Amino acid sequence: MSSESAEVRAAAAPQTATRTTATRPMLTLIKREFWEHAALWVAPLVVTAALIIGAIFGRAYGPGTMPVSLGDVPATPQGLRAISTTVLVMFSGGSQYVVMSIVLWFYATACLYNERRDRSILFWKSMPVSDAKTVISKFLMALAVVPLYVYVVTLLTTLVASGIIAIPRFSGPGGLSLWDGGAWVRAEAYSFVWLVLAVLWYAPLTAYLLLVSAWARRNVQLWALSPLIAIIVERIAFGTHYLSTWILYRLGPGWQSQSEQWLERLFAGPFYYTSGGSSSPVQLFAGMQPLKGFGNIDLWIGLAVAVAFLYAAVRVRRYRDDT
Amino acid sequence: MTTVIEARNLSKAYGATHALDGVSFSIESGRIVGMIGPNGAGKTTALKGILGLSDFAGELTVLGRNPRTERDRLMQDVCFIADVAVLPKWIRVRNALDYVEGVHPRFDRARAETFLSRTDIRQGSRVRELSKGMVTQLHLALILAIDARLLVLDEPTLGLDLLYRRQFYDTLLNDYFDKERTILVTTHQVEEIEHLLTDVIFLASGHIVLSTTVDAIPDRYLQLTVGPDGVSRARELHPFYEREVFGRTALFYEGRSARELEPLGEVRAPSIADLFVAKIQSLDARRTPAGLGSGAAPGPAQSAPGASS
Numbered sequence: 001m002s003s004e005s006a007e008v009r010a011a012a013a014p015q016t017a018t019r020t021t022a023t024r025p026m027l028t029l030i031k032r033e034f035w036e037h038a039a040l041w042v043a044p045l046v047v048t049a050a051l052i053i054g055a056i057f058g059r060a061y062g063p064g065t066m067p068v069s070l071g072d073v074p075a076t077p078q079g080l081r082a083i084s085t086t087v088l089v090m091f092s093g094g095s096q097y098v099v100m101s102i103v104l105w106f107y108a109t110a111c112l113y114n115e116r117r118d119r120s121i122l123f124w125k126s127m128p129v130s131d132a133k134t135v136i137s138k139f140l141m142a143l144a145v146v147p148l149y150v151y152v153v154t155l156l157t158t159l160v161a162s163g164i165i166a167i168p169r170f171s172g173p174g175g176l177s178l179w180d181g182g183a184w185v186r187a188e189a190y191s192f193v194w195l196v197l198a199v200l201w202y203a204p205l206t207a208y209l210l211l212v213s214a215w216a217r218r219n220v221q222l223w224a225l226s227p228l229i230a231i232i233v234e235r236i237a238f239g240t241h242y243l244s245t246w247i248l249y250r251l252g253p254g255w256q257s258q259s260e261q262w263l264e265r266l267f268a269g270p271f272y273y274t275s276g277g278s279s280s281p282v283q284l285f286a287g288m289q290p291l292k293g294f295g296n297i298d299l300w301i302g303l304a305v306a307v308a309f310l311y312a313a314v315r316v317r318r319y320r321d322d323t
Numbered sequence: 324m325t326t327v328i329e330a331r332n333l334s335k336a337y338g339a340t341h342a343l344d345g346v347s348f349s350i351e352s353g354r355i356v357g358m359i360g361p362n363g364a365g366k367t368t369a370l371k372g373i374l375g376l377s378d379f380a381g382e383l384t385v386l387g388r389n390p391r392t393e394r395d396r397l398m399q400d401v402c403f404i405a406d407v408a409v410l411p412k413w414i415r416v417r418n419a420l421d422y423v424e425g426v427h428p429r430f431d432r433a434r435a436e437t438f439l440s441r442t443d444i445r446q447g448s449r450v451r452e453l454s455k456g457m458v459t460q461l462h463l464a465l466i467l468a469i470d471a472r473l474l475v476l477d478e479p480t481l482g483l484d485l486l487y488r489r490q491f492y493d494t495l496l497n498d499y500f501d502k503e504r505t506i507l508v509t510t511h512q513v514e515e516i517e518h519l520l521t522d523v524i525f526l527a528s529g530h531i532v533l534s535t536t537v538d539a540i541p542d543r544y545l546q547l548t549v550g551p552d553g554v555s556r557a558r559e560l561h562p563f564y565e566r567e568v569f570g571r572t573a574l575f576y577e578g579r580s581a582r583e584l585e586p587l588g589e590v591r592a593p594s595i596a597d598l599f600v601a602k603i604q605s606l607d608a609r610r611t612p613a614g615l616g617s618g619a620a621p622g623p624a625q626s627a628p629g630a631s632s
Contacts, residue, residue: 023427023428025425025426028421028422028424031418032422035413036411115411118411119405120409120410120411120412122409123409123411125374125376126374127398127423127427128395128398129395129398129426321378
């Protein structure tokens with residue numbers, strides 16, 4: 001074949017008009033993340049399966065009749081139902097969000113690192129998708145898409161688990177139901193607000209991990225943990241712990257307002273609630289004002305820092321050339 | 324014809340080494356341009372500049388846009404295949420189609436699926452389950468279904484067997500190329516693509532050694548093959564490179580007419596591969612006078628033509 005024949009053939013080829021079809025880039029980018037990181041959608045389902053199996057065993061082998069008291073305090077059926085429903089929601093949520101945090105840590109550190117390691121970044125960059133859009137899609141995954149998905153999964157889990165534990169073991173008046181709809185709605189609403197606050201509170205950490213992921217040449221986990229190394233260095237070299245105080249504050253549950261101490265309440269279990277004398281769903285959340293968390297200026301400063309980290313991650317992905 | 328790529332004085336240094344050193348060229352639409360050079364000549368660096376993947380000094384316009392500042396928009400009209408390794412291993416064929424369909428306004432899914440149906444690739448397979456050749460077919464299917472104006476291929480068939488390589492270029496030519504489109508390809512396997520190129524750019528050590536249309540080569544370069552007794556007379560005409568093959572000597576001339584050379588022996592236009600070797604070897608020989616093997620005959624100093632195609 002000569003170049004002439006190539007040209008003849010080219011001339012004969014039909015002229016194609018420029019086609020343009022509608023695209024949904026952000027939705028596609030989000031789907032892409034779930035294809036690559038299956039743990040993002042599988043892990044919550046695994047936790048759900050474990051919780052439901054736990055509920056079935058609990059129902060089969062747990063108490064079949066109502067206890068007359070919790071600790072020293074006499075229990076009312078209504079109070080017991082409210083407590084058990086709330087604890088169920090909190091425990092399911094707690095398990096799901098701990099697993100989610102671990103999964104998201106590995107997701108955030110891997111998502112901009114793996115594409116460079118396997119050079120697939122050259123494929124992604126051959127598509128008309130800006131670096132900003134790519135980085136934002138990954139940030140949105142960790143900030144909104146995955147937490148929302150886990151929230152919905154958890155909500156459905158508590159419904160199923162509630163249904164299981166609500167089945168009376170013995171028919172008749174001795175049968176025990178541990179389900180309280182009002183307490184459930186309230187607990188779900190509160191945990192949603194806490195989830196939003198927590199996700200926003202940890203946004204700078206997420207953005208930092210994305211930046212490390214875009215930047216590190218190797219040992220991405222080590223770089224992600226480098227602030228901890230800085231803490232040790234500070235302790236040894238200067239004998240101070242400003243850095244550790246500050247980092248621990250940012251890593252801790254700084255998003256819950258001081259008055260809440262809800263973690264404490266959760267871990268203290270039902271006894272905490274009943275020690276006041278009576279146990280109603282109203283009292284369970286008495287004094288809690290989760291929306292107050294939005295008034296914490298540190299939350300908003302953190303978000304500004306997160307934006308700066310994201311911007312840096314976009315720049316690094318745009319101009320780094322190590323393929 | 325419009326200018327697709329206009330590069331002026333492109334330079335890029337990695338530390339002390341100049342990957343590109345003041346390179347200028349331009350590429351018109353409807354051409355198939357081969358960028359050919361030894362390892363480290365600056366080919367990939369030039370392509371990365373064109374694709375806005377790395378920074379450089381100098382002026383560069385691609386489809387009227389600046390790849391440094393407008394690369395996102397540019398990528399709607401430019402496709403590239405970096406090499407066979409870059410499709411993500413974890414993606415399923417079906418999802419790869421979903422992805423490109425979701426982000427690329429000029430992607431025609433039906434076209435990609437038609438192409439894939441002619442291969443053994445199943446849509447449910449993951450890339451890691453495909454052979455190297457099939458991955459390239461998949462990548463090609465994605466690219467061919469994009470109505471782009473410029474296609475950049477960087478060693479696209481590296482590591483593929485002959486059948487896949489041949490098929491790759493045949494498909495490219497038959498199903499893709501037309502007057503509106505431009506293909507810029509780099510490869511080591513010059514012989515394989517020389518029949519489809521309309522233009523060549525030879526790069527060595529960050530410089531352009533030759534930039535010409537393929538049609539113009541016979542007017543400018545000739546290869547003369549003579550027996551042992553004709554060599555000394557042939558050398559009087561100042562070939563820039565010569566090499567011995569089976570006891571006969573092939574001498575390469577620039578700017579000689581066939582009429583001058585025909586009395587001495589067998590004259591023909593050099594193949595692109597032979598011309599490439601001759602040009603690069605004569606450069607090396609001049610740089611290190613001790614030379615490489617038969618080396619270059621002393622000849623008129625070569626200008627490095629930066630002329631556009």
